[in-house]
Amino acid sequence: MTAALEISGLTKTFGEKVAVDHIDLTVPQGSFYGLVGQNGAGKTTTLSMAVGLLRPDAGGASIFGADVWKDPEHAKTLVGVLPDGLAMPERLTGREVLTYLGLMRGLAPEVVAERAGELLAVLELDRAEQTLVIEYSTGMRKKIGLATALLHGPRLLVLDEPFEAVDPVSAATIKTILRGFVAGGGSIVLSSHVMALVEQLCDQVAVIDKGRVTAAGPIDEVRGDVTLEDRFVQLVGSTGGAVKELSWLSN
Amino acid sequence: MAIELTMVRMKVAILRHSWKGAQAGLVATGATGGVLLAAGTIYLGGWDADLFGAACAIWMLGWILGPVVAGGGDETLRPEYFTLLGLRPRRLATGLLTAAFIGVAPLISLLALSGLVVAGARLGPAAVLTALPAMVLQVAVFVLLSKVAVAVMGIALRSRVGAVGAGLINGAILAALGQCWVFVMAFGGSGGIPAGLVRALPSGWGLAAVEAAGSGDGMGAAAALARMAALIVVLLVAWAALLTRRTGYAQASARDRRPMRATTREGGVVSKELRTWSRDLLRTHQLTFSLAYGLTFGAAPLVLGWDGMLAWAGPIFVTMATAMSANLYGADGTALWLTLMTPGASDVRGRQLAWLLTVGPVALVLTAVLTALAGASWPLLLATVVALTGGGAGLVPLVSVYALVPGSDPHRRTGNPLRVGEDGAAVGLVYGMLLLSVLTAAPAVLVALWSGWAGVAAGLVTGGLCYWGFGRLAERRLRTHGPELLEIMRTGRRPSGGMSFKMPDLPQPQKTIVTICLTLGAIPLFPQGILAGMFLANGSSVKSWFLALYMPPGLRWPTAVFMMLLGLSMYGAGVWIPLRLRRRLAREAAPAPAPLPGA
Structure with a gap:
């Protein structure tokens, strides 16, 4: 079976810094894949290159067999993306953003209207019907971003920090939506540095450190008999265990 | 301290x-x-x-x-x-x-x-x-x-209200400054x-x-x-x-929440852009600024009792509006990712149409009313305004993707809503755009000066060509270099390699030629060519420093045209020589690791 997302040898250098160093990852169809790593480990860069938002120095990616760089038209209809911290059409309301994007995707106007209404209601954005996206809170921005990723009914979701700044009630809703998506045969890749969340949601995990994959596979295999958090610190911790304290604060 | x-x-x-x-x-x-x-x-x-x-x-x-x-x-x-x-x-x-x-x-x-x-x-x-x-x-x-x-x-x-007021005042002051000789003559x-x-x-x-x-x-x-x-x-x-009292971003206007009724891809982009034009107060400011500038510039000579410039308020408005929207894509920041992730989206055409719908009607009405009031030449004014509007609708997306000035994303602009670019490049872009905008009108103006109404047809043709051709170029650039443009906006820096705006190192003699062409090309083109042509057309007897006007009658027009062609070819050579070298270098270089789709 073709993988939902196949990343091979992706590499990116910014100036002197090697941000992503020959990363290979395979996301099988129907899996819920977690990408964990410290800040600056290369998660966002990897995901951006995997979906075609950043041109890699070397390597490639394919979505359900469609090459992201050689056959972008096909690859991009299969994937829904939630990038971290990028702008939206800021002067539109949530409903208008979805209408505009639905039309751009070539969906029929009545389908767009129906899906937009449902997404706004489920994500509890319908109360802010008159609010422009530029006035949204960070959590609301995440939610409208997720709605844009889901709108065209993709088979793969690539989500960069989808739960950051989202309140617990909305997070529960989003988790339900995502689990339902996977149960229905969809595949998800999400990045996070909240280990508990990854343990709770994902069945596969990859640990990224300094632009390389240090461990990858089914979550039980990766963490062994400790928690994912402990395993993660073992894998990427450079301080040798002892957590430093701030001398002037602890006294 | x-x-x-x-x-x-x-x-x-x-x-x-x-x-x-x-x-x-x-x-x-x-x-x-x-x-x-x-x-x-x-x-x-x-x-x-x-x-x-x-x-x-x-x-x-x-x-x-x-x-x-x-x-x-x-x-x-x-x-x-x-x-x-x-x-x-x-x-x-x-x-x-x-x-x-x-x-x-x-x-x-x-x-x-x-x-x-x-x-x-x-x-x-x-x-x-x-x-x-x-x-x-x-x-x-x-x-x-x-x-x-x-x-x-x-x-x-x-x-x-504040945005409109500020736009009117700023535009009027700047235009009055540009026309200060009028006031000096009147009051001095x-x-x-x-x-x-x-x-x-x-x-x-x-x-x-x-x-x-x-x-x-x-x-x-x-x-x-x-x-x-x-x-x-x-x-x-x-x-x-x-x-x-400094707070967040330029706030959006609270009115105008009619439902989006578009049903096609392009219609979707047009509705989005039209809403942005009417809701983004920075854009409101740019438009009122351009309008006030055009009106003040055209009306200032009335102080001297001369209404020959009044009708030009419309064309000046279009040129100013073109220049002010030169960084169209930069102003939207990283929202570009949505265009990149949506296959088959025709973002450029929608933006062009929205720009045309925003600027065009105002320009036409302004020109028509003032031409009638001042009794100016209908064919000349209409030709100019049509050519400029079409030219602007083509230039705006083209320049904004080729010379993108990165800045903060709209939702991150703190305190200072004017802040778009991080460096002086935004100013340079505005000036460059003024020049380009004027160039797009040159052919139609010449035809109108020679043979009247044919100029309007020429304006429609050049305007249409600019709209179509430049839009196509911009769309292609967006398709082939989209990720690079997004990276520029995301990091605020131009990526190393792949998309440098730097001219290749030329051999010294060619470098000298290019420098001379680019710095001095304006002199034959504008004062000695176009301006002299305008003086000739008006039958002016002032010779000033226009070479063409010192010539015997039969040689005046040929001299002015020669000067224009000289200026144009100087610019052409200045651009062509480095481009040719760059293309040669690109051919010699090893093929890129990731082939560009559609390149």
Whole structure:
């Protein structure tokens, strides 16, 4: 079976810094894949290159067999993306953003209207019907971003920090939506540095450190008999265990 | 002084990091231009005090209006950085002011104002001694006026009324400045510089102090210096008060929430853009600015009883609007990712249509009404406005993808809603765009001058071609270089390799040719070609410095046309030589690791 997302040898250098160093990852169809790593480990860069938002120095990616760089038209209809911290059409309301994007995707106007209404209601954005996206809170921005990723009914979701700044009630809703998506045969890749969340949601995990994959596979295999958090610190911790304290604060 | 010194060190550190690579080149280019202007000002200081005073007034207006027109001024250190420190507003303002003196623009202004010392040297040692503090105070006045203007604008742009009002005032002032000769002729009588006015403006107080000291009037000199010091204190207090009122981004207008009724891809983009044009107060400001500029520029000569320029308000409006929207994609920031992730989206065409729908009707109505009022030539005006509007609709997306100036994303623009670009590139883009916009109208204007109504047809053809062709180029660029453009917006830096705007290193003789062509091409094209043509068409008897008008009658038109062609080919050669070399280099280089789709 073709993988939902196949990343091979992706590499990116910014100036002197090697941000992503020959990363290979395979996301099988129907899996819920977690990408964990410290800040600056290369998660966002990897995901951006995997979906075609950043041109890699070397390597490639394919979505359900469609090459992201050689056959972008096909690859991009299969994937829904939630990038971290990028702008939206800021002067539109949530409903208008979805209408505009639905039309751009070539969906029929009545389908767009129906899906937009449902997404706004489920994500509890319908109360802010008159609010422009530029006035949204960070959590609301995440939610409208997720709605844009889901709108065209993709088979793969690539989500960069989808739960950051989202309140617990909305997070529960989003988790339900995502689990339902996977149960229905969809595949998800999400990045996070909240280990508990990854343990709770994902069945596969990859640990990224300094632009390389240090461990990858089914979550039980990766963490062994400790928690994912402990395993993660073992894998990427450079301080040798002892957590430093701030001398002037602890006294 | 601790805070002030810390802020100065902070600014030095930031500047040191940001002046690298292409950025440094931009700064160097800007600085060279500034030094030349400063040298001119110093020269005036030694030559004619009235002219020097007028030059100071222009420097002051530059400080006030520069940030308004493009970029929002120097904000290397933003007030927001210090919000959590709990500094008192005045302390914060003093610190920021001290740091504001570190930079290229204040240094160049200081250099220009050393013309005061030169002027003083003719008047004696007391005048020279007075010139030293006067110089420093004068720069402080400039910097503070600029800061206060930006702060006032920031507050004005929080409401629609404010945005419209600010746009009208700024446009009118700038256009009046461009037409100042009209007012000089009307009010100056003999055509000289109004000496009293020049010294009464805050920009002339330094000069007044130096002259008073030179004529032995110590009290007068002290009074002028004290006036500057008092103004500085007042401005500082005002700025500190305004800083406390500085809040978030340019807010959107609350009205206008009709449902989106578009049913096609392109229709979706058009609706999005039209909503942005009507809701983004920065864009509202740009449009009203352009309108006020065009109207004031065209109407100013009415002061002299001459209505020959009135009808040109429409074309001037279009050119200004084109220039102000030159960074269309940059202003939307990283929202570009949605276009990249949506296959088959025709973003460029939708934006073009929306721009046309926003600017076109206003331009046409304005031109029609004023042409009728002033009794100007219908074919000429219509041809110009049609060609300019089509040209603008093509140029805006093209320039904004080829010369993208990265800035903060709309939702991250703090405090200063004018702030779009991080460097002077935004200003350069506006000027470059003015030039390009005028070029797109040149063919239609020529045809209209020669054969009347055929010019309108020519305008429709060139306008349509620009719309179609430039739009196509922009779309292709977006498709092949989309990820690179997004990276520029995300990081604010141009990616290394792949998409450099830098010209390849040319052999010395070719470099000289390119430099000469690009710097001097404007002279045959504009004054000697187009302007001379306009004078010829109007049957003007003024020869001025237009070569064509000194020729025997039969050779006048051929000379003007030759000059235009010469100018155009100089520009053509200046662009073509480096492009050819770059293409050759690209062919010789190894193929890129990731092939470009559709390239």
